[in-house]
Amino acid sequence: TEFLYTVYSKPETKPAVLLMWLNNEQDFDNFLIATQKTKKFSFMVNQAISNPSFWSGNSALQSVMASLPLAMKLLKILNKKSGYPVQVMVTDIRPDAGEFTDPIEAEKELIDNNVDVVLNNWLDLKILTMFLGISGNSVTTGINQFGLAVYEAIEKEQEGWKANFYSSSSLNFGSLASHYPFQQE
Secondary structure: OOOOOOOOOOOEOOEEEEEOOOOOOOHHHHHHHHHHHHOOOOEEOOOOOOOOHOOOOOHHHHHHHHHHHHHHHHHHHHHHOOOOEEEEEEEEEOOOOOOEEOHHHHHHHHHHHHOOHHHHOOOHHHHHHHHOOOOOHHHHHHHHHHHHHHHHHHHHHHHHOOOOOOOOEEEEEEEOOHHHHHHOO
């Protein structure tokens, strides 16, 4: 077997971490169309492991991951949604991408393709901007910075996982042709 490698002179661009709703077929179709239309971004949906005992070796992660389900439930209730927000990691794949993906540009790409982004909701933004005293774009940037900090901590945590004992899953949507595999029978 022969493998070909490409070695780049700079590190891979870090993703932007955003929240969106995938509560019905239309939400999924809109997201799927966004992933197929863009030449700027790669999209990956991750399922965070929020069981506090799983993160018992890292007290900072344990408290964050323990509070995550409550925060997601609050967003679900405030938005009167049937499901919870979904974390999407958006990575700038353009050759001139910098070290970080711009969360504002990534969010705009999703919104322009009718993806139901959590922070695109006027009520969410109003509550967060009043509570935090910052602008809407700053909320997206703040959520992204928090998400990246957790992402980095999880990456570091995973480096120490025992082989064949733990696993995590993610799905890159760019290669899907439809949402058929996810439909309930």
